[in-house]
Amino acid sequence: MITILSVFPELLDLNGDAQNALVLAQRARWAGWDARVHNLALGDSLEGEAPQAVIVGSGAESSAPRVLEGLRALEGSLRAWSADGIPLLAVGTGWELLSESVELSSGDALEGLGIFSGHSVARARVSDDLVVDSDFGRLIGFENHAREYRAVAGARALGTVVYGVGNSLAAEPRLEGEVVGTSIGTHLHGPVLAKNPGLADYLLGLITDGRYEANNATAERVDASAQAARNQIAVRLGLAAE
Amino acid sequence: MASTRYVPAILVGRAVRFIARLRKRDGGSAIPGLVVNRIAPGLLPHALNSFPDGLVIVSGSSGKSTTTKMIVAILRAHGRTVFTNPSTANISQGLTSALLEKASVTGRLSDRMAVLEMDEGHGALVARDLDPHTVILTNVMTDQIDRFFESEQVAELLERIAERATGTVVYNADDALLAELVDRLAAAAVGFGAAPDVLAAAPRGLGYARQVQSRPRATVEVTAVHGRAATLDWDGVSMTVELPARGIHYAVDAAAAVCGASEVLGPDFDATIAVDAISTLEPVFARGEVTRVRGMPVEFVLVQNPASFQLNVDELDPELDQVLMAIGSDVRDPSYFWPVDLSAMPPVTVVTGSKAHELALQLEYQGVAVGALEPDLATAIDTFFALPAPKHGIKTVIFSADSMRRTRTHLGLA
Numbered sequence: 001m002i003t004i005l006s007v008f009p010e011l012l013d014l015n016g017d018a019q020n021a022l023v024l025a026q027r028a029r030w031a032g033w034d035a036r037v038h039n040l041a042l043g044d045s046l047e048g049e050a051p052q053a054v055i056v057g058s059g060a061e062s063s064a065p066r067v068l069e070g071l072r073a074l075e076g077s078l079r080a081w082s083a084d085g086i087p088l089l090a091v092g093t094g095w096e097l098l099s100e101s102v103e104l105s106s107g108d109a110l111e112g113l114g115i116f117s118g119h120s121v122a123r124a125r126v127s128d129d130l131v132v133d134s135d136f137g138r139l140i141g142f143e144n145h146a147r148e149y150r151a152v153a154g155a156r157a158l159g160t161v162v163y164g165v166g167n168s169l170a171a172e173p174r175l176e177g178e179v180v181g182t183s184i185g186t187h188l189h190g191p192v193l194a195k196n197p198g199l200a201d202y203l204l205g206l207i208t209d210g211r212y213e214a215n216n217a218t219a220e221r222v223d224a225s226a227q228a229a230r231n232q233i234a235v236r237l238g239l240a241a242e
Numbered sequence: 243m244a245s246t247r248y249v250p251a252i253l254v255g256r257a258v259r260f261i262a263r264l265r266k267r268d269g270g271s272a273i274p275g276l277v278v279n280r281i282a283p284g285l286l287p288h289a290l291n292s293f294p295d296g297l298v299i300v301s302g303s304s305g306k307s308t309t310t311k312m313i314v315a316i317l318r319a320h321g322r323t324v325f326t327n328p329s330t331a332n333i334s335q336g337l338t339s340a341l342l343e344k345a346s347v348t349g350r351l352s353d354r355m356a357v358l359e360m361d362e363g364h365g366a367l368v369a370r371d372l373d374p375h376t377v378i379l380t381n382v383m384t385d386q387i388d389r390f391f392e393s394e395q396v397a398e399l400l401e402r403i404a405e406r407a408t409g410t411v412v413y414n415a416d417d418a419l420l421a422e423l424v425d426r427l428a429a430a431a432v433g434f435g436a437a438p439d440v441l442a443a444a445p446r447g448l449g450y451a452r453q454v455q456s457r458p459r460a461t462v463e464v465t466a467v468h469g470r471a472a473t474l475d476w477d478g479v480s481m482t483v484e485l486p487a488r489g490i491h492y493a494v495d496a497a498a499a500v501c502g503a504s505e506v507l508g509p510d511f512d513a514t515i516a517v518d519a520i521s522t523l524e525p526v527f528a529r530g531e532v533t534r535v536r537g538m539p540v541e542f543v544l545v546q547n548p549a550s551f552q553l554n555v556d557e558l559d560p561e562l563d564q565v566l567m568a569i570g571s572d573v574r575d576p577s578y579f580w581p582v583d584l585s586a587m588p589p590v591t592v593v594t595g596s597k598a599h600e601l602a603l604q605l606e607y608q609g610v611a612v613g614a615l616e617p618d619l620a621t622a623i624d625t626f627f628a629l630p631a632p633k634h635g636i637k638t639v640i641f642s643a644d645s646m647r648r649t650r651t652h653l654g655l656a
């Protein structure tokens with residue numbers, strides 16, 4: 001049984017980011033695996049849960065201090081899983097809270113868990129399409145953040161920005177996200193794994209020790225919709241269709 | 243106050259409106275309002291504060307259009323002449339344009355009172371200079387089209403509007419953010435809401451950012467909802483109204499309107515007149531509207547935000563076998579709908595609109611069967627209406643606002 005842990009989905013599903021857990025579980029089921037999503041509510045105990053992947057979505061800034069407190073309570077488990085190569089996908093504020101620090105719009109800063117290397121600093125809001133060239137193919141999605149992410153020198157990015165802002169307008173080349181081992185942080189919000197099955201299947205490969213294969217009729221039909229949605233956005237942005 | 247101070251600005255505004263109409267046949271442009279607000283920023287508050295029987299402001303995340311229309315209908319049925327505003331994105335320009343249409347050259351309106359719908363953002367700005375007698379607050383929803391406002395920020399904006407009330411604040415007593423806000427106000431407050439068993443019947447609540455756990459009886463309570471019939475209890479008087487569409491949220495809007503109208507009218511309020519006024523309203527939006535297309539009955543369901551999406555989908559008959567869903571370019575980033583749980587939906591016969599592929603992704607991952615995927619709306623509509631009558635229920639069309647307009651145009655509906 002594959003268990004995907006969705007962390008505090010009642011607070012971290014602002015744009016459907018928590019639904020990335022559903023995407024992984026469904027793709028696994030379509031390929032014949034038993035899979036479930038464990039929705040971990042803030043304040044609930046893990047009760048010895050040993051998930052095969054972890055999803056941390058994005059939430060409202062006002063809930064960030066509460067979410068951070070909840071993440072601290074999970075810190076030991078999160079670090080142990082990351083050391084064991086359990087994949088983690090963190091989006092938006094969820095990612096920022098797992099990094100070194102987050103500056104809120106009030107000017108106050110929160111100290112994060114430091115699983116990712118960067119500092120998030122307040123900036124004017126970006127709200128637009130985001131296209132990234134990555135090792136997992138071209139990633140297409142939407143960014144909506146009022147902070148820029150300053151990774152440490154030498155940190156590994158998720159990819160290079162083709163359209164949009166990504167981590168910071170100041171950096172050259174412009175980078176998006178951060179990858180630490182099997183943990184991925186990104187501004188690509190919402191169901192990024194549905195629209196980018198290449199990234200989903202990379203995570204499923206890690207989850208199943210390379211045994212996962214996407215060649216089933218349902219995945220092919222659904223991925224055709226994803227491809228059409230991706231191409232529609234790419235063409236609108238003046239990029240080549242795939 | 244009948245000064246001649248605003249005569250020049252109004253005359254200029256009318257001239258601009260005249261020119262705008264010559265250039266654009268349908269008139270109704272926001273430009274005259276823009277011009278007048280620039281040259282005479284005091285005109286709008288002056289006019290709105292001059293109604294002899296006062297001003298009522300309706301605001302909140304959702305339900306304000308329905309509530310406004312209901313309260314206007316109740317007041318007019320009681321013989322009051324009421325000025326009201328069409329809902330528009332920019333309240334001050336829209337209102338000023340509407341004023342230019344109806345005001346005398348000194349900036350006065352002949353109506354005795356006004357009931358104005360205001361969104362939180364513009365409303366908080368405009369309300370700074372207004373002295374409404376009554377402010378009605380519908381709710382603070384978690385998710386909105388304009389989701390760059392967080393719920394707490396929305397509540398703050400509503401508080402700024404509510405602070406202007408010289409008489410009463412009428413508020414949704416089930417909404418915790420509103421209940422807390424009202425506690426901080428100097429003005430008198432009167433609540434409306436839904437009885438506990440009515441709330442319990444809504445599987446996911448009503449979409450409020452935070453719901454009150456328990457509270458004393460409100461002045462107007464929704465005590466039962468069956469289809470389009472709702473029973474309200476107004477201080478011990480039972481009123482059964484026919485809603486403009488089915489759904490608990492419309493019943494709560496009716497409770498807000500009855501509560502607001504009874505505050506405004508005082509002893510003149512007549513429950514029988516109010517019941518008739520609400521029950522004879524035309525459907526406010528296409529949401530929940532049943533009409534006939536090419537000889538067949540069809541239900542139109544409008545999706546305006548994730549909260550209304552969830553509520554409307556939860557009310558669908560799971561056995562429906564002919565459903566069309568259309569999401570258009572008005573939904574900039576459809577990931578915003580992914581927190582909506584569609585898994586209990588009936589199968590979708592046709593998915594269409596410029597965001598059809600993204601909508602199909604959500605349906606597929608949430609386990610809803612998708613029949614045909616046809617991004618071209620006109621083709622999809624024609625295919626859907628060419629299908630024989632459904633085996634169960636009636637043809638059902640679920641659409642975003644942009645797709646609704648295109649669908650209605652394509653079908654030749656008003």
Ligand SMILES: [Zn+2]
Nearest residue numbers: 559561634635
């Ligand atoms: Zn039925």
